[in-house]
Amino acid sequence: MTRTEYPWLLPSAMAAPDDPGPAGKPGGRRRPRRTVRDWVVDLLAFLFAVFIGTVALDAADQAGNSEGLLMADMLVGLAACCTLWARRRRPFALAIGLGVVQVVSPLAGGAALVALFSLAVHRPFRPVAVAGGVGLAGMVGQAYLRPDPTLSHLMAIILGALIVLLFIAAGMLVRARRQLVVALRERAVRAENEAALRAEQAQRLAREAIAREMHDVLAHRLTLLSVHAGALEFRPDAPPPEVARAAGVIRDSAHEALQDLRMIIGVLRAPGDEGERPQPTLVTLDALVAESRDAGMKVTLDSGVDDPAAVPSTTGRTAYRIAQEGLTNARKHAPGTGTTVLVSGGPGDGLTVEVRNEAPLGPVPHVPGSGQGLIGLTERATLAGGRFEHGPTDDGGFAVRAWLPWSP
Structure with a gap:
């Protein structure tokens, strides 16, 4: 499983604007296609914003507002909820705009809360704090311009502030969890790479140890072979006993070299295999x-x-x-x-x-x-x-x- 399978986990999707830019122009990048998951999440966000806005609109209706004002409120609120489909491209601007619109349209309050939640998920704390301040100011303005007859002004402001802070905290919690998942995946990939490097280093050290052992063992035997073979080459008229003695040494050295080679190959075997010679x-x-x-x-x-x-x-x-x-x-x-x-x-x-x-x-x-x-x-x-x-x-x-x- 790789991070490319989950593009919403990428740090760039959390910390940088998601403006794709014109395709084909320098610095632009093609916007990824929406997945089934994206459509489901956007639909649920839209329905949730409409539900919250409907509850607020019912309170405004109880305040005795005219039908024309309620109709205008409904149209503005539905338009605000529809703008949530663009929250992935302009989360900060959308959260600021909906925070202002909710002052005159209670139905837009649900969309403003969803926009704040989405901004907290995809952006760092500073823009979230700015948009949260605008949202709190919008809640205060709504409490005076479109008051709820069942609540006092102070209670409406406190309740609105708690709701705004709750949605921001939930978004930041989701963001922290996603960042934790990304960090854990990167740590797992780094651990796999380090394990591969350690295995490669162990293989290299094993090869060096075997090469060192072959040099130390075989060089001694092959030098004996070279010395006596050279003596036979430069003294073809040597007495038969000396020739026989040199030939015997060559034979014994070759036999010992083969035995030592078998011993070195035994290093590659598993511990406990038979045929290993005692170490000198x-x-x-x-x-x-x-x-x-x-x-x-x-x-x-x-x-x-x-x-x-x-x-x-x-x-x-x-x-x-x-x-x-x-x-x-x-x-x-x-x-x-x-x-x-x-x-x-x-x-x-x-x-x-x-x-x-x-x-x-x-x-x-x-x-x-x-x-x-x-x-x-x-x-x-x-x-x-x-x-x-x-x-x-x-x-x-x-x-x-x-x-x-x-x-x-």
């Missing part, structure tokens, strides 16, 4: 270092953590990924050099992970996409509540260092 933690750091040594790297592990199993799983997994990315970068950008992995810390002090490699033996090879892993590690450390630093060392090497919180 600080306990598996020794296996990572051993795997890098088997690939030909010179890696030294210096761990000052007494019990790696006591490290929280999230912190240990983040530390493992940082060390894995540091070893991958050292293997890509400084092959053949020594690399040191330092791990220290304890509960309450936090966990510090540092990977430092020596200066490259030759020109640093350019690798497409370099730097993306460091960006991912920065995000990982930040999400874990820690810090991440990286940059060249004094001896020409490169180091990455992260501090992660470790609650006692």
